Amino acid sequence: MEACAECGQYKEALKIMRRMRDTGIQPDLTMVNSAIKACCLGGAMEEAEQFAESLSSLHMTKDLFTYHTLMMGHTKLGRNHRVLGLYEEALYSGTQLDGGIYSLAMLAALNSQQYTMVPRIAESARIVSVTLTEAAYTILMQAYGEMGAAEQAISCLDEMIRDGLKPNVISYAAAMSACKLYPEKVLSLLERAKQNNITPNTVFLTSAMDSLARVGGRYSDIAISMLKHMESTGPEPNIFTYNTIIRAFSDSGRLEDALEILNTIIRKGLHPDRYTFTSLLLACGRSEDVCSDQVTLVMSKMKTAGVIADDIAYGAAIDAYRRGGSPLKAIECLHEMHKNKLEPTVAHYNLVLRALKEKSLTDMMFKMVMGLAGKEGSNYVNANSFELTLEALLLERRW
Numbered sequence: 533m534e535a536c537a538e539c540g541q542y543k544e545a546l547k548i549m550r551r552m553r554d555t556g557i558q559p560d561l562t563m564v565n566s567a568i569k570a571c572c573l574g575g576a577m578e579e580a581e582q583f584a585e586s587l588s589s590l591h592m593t594k595d596l597f598t599y600h601t602l603m604m605g606h607t608k609l610g611r612n613h614r615v616l617g618l619y620e621e622a623l624y625s626g627t628q629l630d631g632g633i634y635s636l637a638m639l640a641a642l643n644s645q646q647y648t649m650v651p652r653i654a655e656s657a658r659i660v661s662v663t664l665t666e667a668a669y670t671i672l673m674q675a676y677g678e679m680g681a682a683e684q685a686i687s688c689l690d691e692m693i694r695d696g697l698k699p700n701v702i703s704y705a706a707a708m709s710a711c712k713l714y715p716e717k718v719l720s721l722l723e724r725a726k727q728n729n730i731t732p733n734t735v736f737l738t739s740a741m742d743s744l745a746r747v748g749g750r751y752s753d754i755a756i757s758m759l760k761h762m763e764s765t766g767p768e769p770n771i772f773t774y775n776t777i778i779r780a781f782s783d784s785g786r787l788e789d790a791l792e793i794l795n796t797i798i799r800k801g802l803h804p805d806r807y808t809f810t811s812l813l814l815a816c817g818r819s820e821d822v823c824s825d826q827v828t829l830v831m832s833k834m835k836t837a838g839v840i841a842d843d844i845a846y847g848a849a850i851d852a853y854r855r856g857g858s859p860l861k862a863i864e865c866l867h868e869m870h871k872n873k874l875e876p877t878v879a880h881y882n883l884v885l886r887a888l889k890e891k892s893l894t895d896m897m898f899k900m901v902m903g904l905a906g907k908e909g910s911n912y913v914n915a916n917s918f919e920l921t922l923e924a925l926l927l928e929r930r931w
Contacts, residue, residue, distance in 0.1 A: 564584075568602065682717055718744060778815075
């Protein structure tokens with residue numbers, strides 16, 4: 533049975549349990565737990581639950597191993613509510629729980645977006661003198677980050693040290709992510725990690741750069757300097773690192789710099805993704821001198837890379853064409869969306885209407901709005917669509 537448990541051969545485990553029953557041999561708790569483990573590793577959670585429920589008929593109760601195994605099995609399948617249900621059951625069963633049980637419960641609460649529950653579970657562990665694991669502290673910091681509680685996330689590093697744990701690069705990355713809206717705290721954590729001889733990895737530095745780039749200004753420049761340092765001394769940047777910097781350039785309208793990062797990505801053999809090109813398209817629309825040819829260039833590079841634009845990317849392209857004074861190119865985007873079986877939304881149509889209005893193409897606006905309004909089944913126009921068209925007609929005194 534133990535061999536079945538280690539390999540996840542739950543069907544063989546079921547056969548063994550049936551043979552024991554047929555020959556009148558009553559399994560002990562260790563045997564049942566091994567069967568539960570085999571089922572959990574094999575993804576047969578219904579069978580695992582049935583074995584667990586059969587314990588009462590055998591005059592036995594679930595122990596720590598039973599709860600941990602069941603919770604782990606449901607965690608792998610993303611059944612967060614069931615994990616939390618088992619945690620509550622274990623909590624009131626009188627079973628002596630360990631840090632692993634609390635960690636799994638905290639992870640389930642985090643994954644089900646019940647962020648305030650995570651610190652409550654952590655406090656329950658402390659009350660019964662159970663020391664949280666490194667994984668539990670990482671989960672706790674992630675929850676604090678989602679709650680916007682940056683200071684509490686940072687304090688977790690001190691709590692880890694008091695518990696005899698040594699924060700590692702993953703711990704610092706979690707704290708960093710929780711401070712994404714507070715650039716000075718991010719810089720402070722970078723310095724603290726350096727003083728504690730924490731060797732930064734790509735994820736850690738990318739998290740820091742992402743936080744800094746979000747704020748913009750001089751913090752974006754710091755993020756860019758960090759990228760250059762990574763390229764020269766390591767660790768090796770990945771696509772997420774480069775996307776972070778492209779977004780920073782996009783926010784400040786530095787298209788040429790963003791395109792240079794794209795060239796670096798390709799030169800290094802990395803694969804630009806939809807996020808890469810959407811940020812580039814946004815950069816096109818935010819540059820001081822918007823040029824429609826640049827938008828077309830980015831769209832062309834996107835196709836060459838085999839990346840299919842989504843509605844957000846097309847929205848960015850349409851708006852960039854509008855800012856570049858090319859309403860007909862914006863209309864081509866609508867046709868391309870239809871060709872790719874992607875239905876434009878009212879927001880896409882309104883961007884095109886705005887582009888036509890800015891070039892005084894009122895007749896085209898009128899025909900578009902009336903044609904869309906006559907379509908059945910979906911809402912392609914709204915009050916803003918008609919307001920834009922009416923404003924254009926009134927400006928030309930076409931009563």
